[in-house]
Amino acid sequence: MRPPPAVRTTPQRIHPALRGFAAECRDTLLGVLAYAGVLALIGLAVIYVAAPLTDAAISAVRDGPAIRIDLAGISTPEILRHPDDGRKDNPGSTTVGQAGSAPAKLGLRGAL
Incomplete structure (x- = not known):
């Protein structure tokens, strides 16, 4: 049986907190892209469904x-x-x- 591979003991160049921050940024970006993709799909579905209704409305007006x-x-x-x-x-x-009677002047003097 072979022994497990040796673990490198050299220090890492990137701090672990920066690795976590990079992972959070990646996850946030993927979430935003997924959200935009779902909104685009909903928009396409609305346009696909609304096209016959728009044609019917135009023909009814015409x-x-x-x-x-x-x-x-x-x-x-x-x-x-x-x-x-x-x-x-x-x-x-x-x-x-009636003619000749002027409307009353309204201002802010009496309001303050």
């Missing part, structure tokens, strides 16, 4: 709506206003018919 809605018979709603000018929280508000 062909126009299947039904036409007649809006000529629909009347616009009547706008109801309060007889005393509605809002009381805005002192500069005017009704449609």
